[in-house]
Amino acid sequence: MSSAEELKLKSSEILERNKKLAIDLSKNILSEPETGYKEFKTNKKIYDALNSLGLQVQNNLAITGLKTTIYGDQPGPHVAVIGELDGLPVPGHPFEDKNTHAAHACGHHIQIGNMLSTLLALNSPEILKNLSGSISFIAVPSEEYVEIEWRKEQRDKGSFEFLGGKQELVKLGIFDEIDISMMTHARGNFSGFGYGGTGNGLVAKFIEFHGKSSHAGGDPHLGINALNAANIALSSIHANRETFFDDNHIRVHPIITHGGSVVNQVPEIVTLETFVRGASIEAIKNANLKVDNCLRAGAMAVGAEVEINTLPGYFPLFHDSNLQEIYKQNLSNKYESQELSHGGGSTDMGDLAHLMPVIHPYVGGATDASAHTAGFIVEDYELAVVEAGKMMAYTIIDLLFDGASKAKEVISKHNPKLTKSEYLKVMREFSNVEVANYNIG
Numbered sequence: 001m002s003s004a005e006e007l008k009l010k011s012s013e014i015l016e017r018n019k020k021l022a023i024d025l026s027k028n029i030l031s032e033p034e035t036g037y038k039e040f041k042t043n044k045k046i047y048d049a050l051n052s053l054g055l056q057v058q059n060n061l062a063i064t065g066l067k068t069t070i071y072g073d074q075p076g077p078h079v080a081v082i083g084e085l086d087g088l089p090v091p092g093h094p095f096e097d098k099n100t101h102a103a104h105a106c107g108h109h110i111q112i113g114n115m116l117s118t119l120l121a122l123n124s125p126e127i128l129k130n131l132s133g134s135i136s137f138i139a140v141p142s143e144e145y146v147e148i149e150w151r152k153e154q155r156d157k158g159s160f161e162f163l164g165g166k167q168e169l170v171k172l173g174i175f176d177e178i179d180i181s182m183m184t185h186a187r188g189n190f191s192g193f194g195y196g197g198t199g200n201g202l203v204a205k206f207i208e209f210h211g212k213s214s215h216a217g218g219d220p221h222l223g224i225n226a227l228n229a230a231n232i233a234l235s236s237i238h239a240n241r242e243t244f245f246d247d248n249h250i251r252v253h254p255i256i257t258h259g260g261s262v263v264n265q266v267p268e269i270v271t272l273e274t275f276v277r278g279a280s281i282e283a284i285k286n287a288n289l290k291v292d293n294c295l296r297a298g299a300m301a302v303g304a305e306v307e308i309n310t311l312p313g314y315f316p317l318f319h320d321s322n323l324q325e326i327y328k329q330n331l332s333n334k335y336e337s338q339e340l341s342h343g344g345g346s347t348d349m350g351d352l353a354h355l356m357p358v359i360h361p362y363v364g365g366a367t368d369a370s371a372h373t374a375g376f377i378v379e380d381y382e383l384a385v386v387e388a389g390k391m392m393a394y395t396i397i398d399l400l401f402d403g404a405s406k407a408k409e410v411i412s413k414h415n416p417k418l419t420k421s422e423y424l425k426v427m428r429e430f431s432n433v434e435v436a437n438y439n440i441g
């Protein structure tokens with residue numbers, strides 16, 4: 001039997017011979033970006049790539065998700081490597097879809113590439129005969145929590161329950177048999193690899209202020225101005241910022257998605273979307289109560305009605321320290337890497353972190369721009385696709401080599417924060433619709 005280090009070298013050679021498939025797939029996905037739960041072209045590209053390798057694919061999981069599994073010669077733990085399918089609307093991005101403005105401004109296209117690289121590196125009898133366990137590669141829909149109004153409509157129609165793809169896949173049982181989950185995310189203004197740190201969770205809100213239209217010049221006294229209600233609500237949220245405790249990392253960042261119809265009419269309907277982010281569920285719940293008060297205050301001030309839809313968002317992210325140590329060791333043999341601190345962003349990888357050991361490291365190779373902006377472009381595919389895939393493959397070799405002793409140790413030392421049923425219960429408790437009417441006639 002080879003040693004783990006010999007296997008890593010072997011897997012690297014295999015990947016180097018086949019890496020074009022992973023790089024080409026990433027670039028192909030970049031060229032036709034799609035937003036969450038609409039990633040049909042992206043799905044087809046991945047299906048074709050997996051099919052070309054002769055793999056069985058479970059398709060159309062949570063609409064656009066895909067999963068394939070390879071098996072070590074001996075039974076053992078089940079590790080998942082994840083890639084996210086979606087882009088987000090970023091008008092002006094050089095690779096945007098001109099019709100939808102979807103763009104891979106968060107680099108998810110390279111996640112699919114580095115997931116495929118890991119698959120290519122491991123999917124060989126020379127490697128698999130030394131491993132005990134299974135490895136699933138799961139392409140997940142809808143990580144970017146955007147287009148909330150559209151997703152809420154789809155949710156009301158029953159197309160899906162949760163707005164995040166991993167959440168929906170958990171509900172559908174796709175992660176029931178998975179013991180450990182890992183993925184590598186792109187990062188701008190960054191070189192090499194980053195690991196660890198924590199991330200904010202969130203609840204999402206879709207808000208409608210209902211007023212009464214009237215002629216804006218002639219009869220404003222007959223109207224109820226929904227835009228004024230929204231403005232007061234936004235000011236009230238700002239007035240609460242000093243009450244947010246620094247360590248809770250609260251971020252509330254509303255946008256107006258409809259601000260009125262025509263300028264010569266008092267705005268009757270104004271809609272907002274916002275997140276309430278924070279470092280713990282408790283902190284998010286507390287800030288969310290304050291935001292709800294602010295929304296009511298806006299409606300109350302002008303005698304409008306407000307409908308507050310609160311939607312379950314993402315759980316805060318943290319990493320399993322034992323799993324991370326194995327990954328970090330693989331990085332340190334080859335790369336300078338840095339441990340990250342707390343990040344204000346959110347991902348539904350945080351949801352999985354409450355159910356099983358996970359890591360969600362970052363890889364550089366993109367421009368200096370912030371993610372979610374038109375300037376965010378991945379430039380170094382060797383690093384972001386091939387090397388990132390290699391680091392995951394090495395980690396899996398460590399986990400599943402030697403009778404999977406390291407994977408078993410990671411799993412036995414991990415205390416999941418929630419069971420699946422507890423998780424689904426918390427998610428559903430976040431879901432709420434409130435209608436408050438302050439019209440005094």
Ligand SMILES: [Zn+2]
Nearest residue numbers: 106144371372
């Ligand atoms: Zn993103």
Ligand SMILES: [Zn+2]
Nearest residue numbers: 106108143185
């Ligand atoms: Zn992302």
